[in-house]
């Protein structure tokens with residue numbers, strides 16, 4: 387039924403969300419300026435997340451030695467050529483972009499805002515790195531008319547899974563961080579990242595995550611399949627036989643279940659993650675091809691007449707203490 391709303395897709399894609407917001411297509415330009423995060427600095431005894439490689443999830447780490455202005459020029463021109471793109475959002479992707487002094491981020495915003503075809507910024511960060519100063523900076527830029535999106539790395543709403551991956555923050559902190567942004571920065575567009583494929587993660591856990599997401603004041607969600615990269619703690623566990631990556635079939639089933647229970651008003655970034663550096667992917671092999679997995683999920687949804695929000699109206703209350711904070 388909703389397929390018509392989403393140009394024939396069984397889910398609400400972020401591209402359509404942007405098109406509705408801006409009246410035209412806009413493209414994210416990933417850049418890499420942050421150098422670290424609380425985990426990598428070992429704050430409060432924190433450890434590097436078990437899945438994270440040395441690049442901190444950067445899409446084009448080869449550019450990170452370049453000045454920000456150059457990074458924007460080079461990446462923007464690549465994207466413009468490939469997609470005939472005209473308008474852009476600068477995506478502060480790698481590591482934690484509100485961890486360094488706010489004055490650093492301010493300088494970076496100043497550089498990015500010099501480009502007349504840049505409509506705004508997308509800032510990747512963590513729920514425990516939301517200082518008053520950074521929230522004020524975001525407000526300053528939204529008041530100037532820039533689009534400002536924040537993507538919070540929540541990863542899971544299960545406290546045990548968060549401990550397992552050494553995430554260094556709790557699910558409750560994630561919910562509180564989301565509330566803080568919404569209350570203090572009402573013009574900020576807010577999304578979260580989630581991963582699927584943790585040991586012992588059940589279909590019920592996935593449905594529960596979708597229900598929690600649906601109750602949160604967010605506009606978008608990005609889902610990733612947990613994969614193993616070289617030189618990570620997860621690689622050691624994988625090589626010792628202590629971790630088995632999720633199969634493509636199981637991931638597909640879980641991604642579909644998640645979408646079926648997700649509020650159809652929440653836009654979805656992508657349906658699968660891919661290692662941007664193929665030579666660093668250890669497992670699973672299927673994670674090498676984002677497009678194949680994407681198509682596999684879409685085909686499965688269409689063949690089984692599944693679509694985003696199908697089960698949403700039937701949702702029951704969420705469990706655990708998170709409920710009190712929603």
Ligand code: SF4
Nearest residue numbers: 423425435438442481
């Ligand atoms: S995933 Fe993010 S928070 Fe975790 S170690 Fe990597 S850069 Fe730091």
